[in-house]
Amino acid sequence: GIQVEQSPPDLILQEGANSTLRxxxxxxxxxxxxxxxxxxxxxxxxFYIPSGTKQNGRLSATTVATERYSLLYISxxxxxxxxxxxxxxxxxxxxxKIIFGKGTRLHILP
Amino acid sequence: DAGVIQSxxxxxxxxxxxxxxxxxxxxxxxYLFWYRQTMMRGLELLIYFNNNVPIDDSGMPEDRFSAKxxxxxxxxxxxxxSEPRDSAVYFCASSTxxxxxxxxxxxxxxxxVL
Numbered sequence: 635g636i637q638v639e640q641s642p643p644d645l646i647l648q649e650g651a652n653s654t655l656r657x658x659x660x661x662x663x664x665x666x667x668x669x670x671x672x673x674x675x676x677x678x679x680x681f682y683i684p685s686g687t688k689q690n691g692r693l694s695a696t697t698v699a700t701e702r703y704s705l706l707y708i709s710x711x712x713x714x715x716x717x718x719x720x721x722x723x724x725x726x727x728x729x730x731k732i733i734f735g736k737g738t739r740l741h742i743l744p
Numbered sequence: 745d746a747g748v749i750q751s752x753x754x755x756x757x758x759x760x761x762x763x764x765x766x767x768x769x770x771x772x773x774x775y776l777f778w779y780r781q782t783m784m785r786g787l788e789l790l791i792y793f794n795n796n797v798p799i800d801d802s803g804m805p806e807d808r809f810s811a812k813x814x815x816x817x818x819x820x821x822x823x824x825x826s827e828p829r830d831s832a833v834y835f836c837a838s839s840t841x842x843x844x845x846x847x848x849x850x851x852x853x854x855x856x857v858l
Contacts, residue, residue: 669849676849677835679846720787730792730794731789731800732789732839732847734786737786
């Protein structure tokens, strides 16, 4: 089945810094999502981005489906950005079976 | 609009007891997913339904686990008998094929089996 790899696994940054999180996948996909799991455990939708670039405030995401990767950019990070960031995408040829990468744990220091 | 609603939020039980977790998907969503999250294994897909029909239960760990979706607005995940290794956060999520599978999650049910 499709392989999903997220990097880096852990990231510690000072408040105000910028960061780039990466999601590599081994096969073509028709959809890809980014989620933020906050310290209280809630999984929050960030982007649904099968291709192209989207922006929402300080966050933006780019998926290059032909090269099998997606990037999540966080600018001017705040302590509330701390948590785990997951990419999620369909497994193999089933567009409806969504699996998750192992995530990037981000810790923003005040 | 209400999001995905799960209950209970927390459950503490003793080994051997039956556990039932409940989920109400977002109205109009035709897909429902059950995931389990642990430190060791991350987020695992257990089972998912489309139009109340189970599509893939290959992630269900063993026969002690079962899931049902009797109607479009309700699903249960049952563990009988429960074991300490079942301790985890269980998430329910729903989506509609009309949006190409964008998932929306409930807040999860944290299960502790003593």
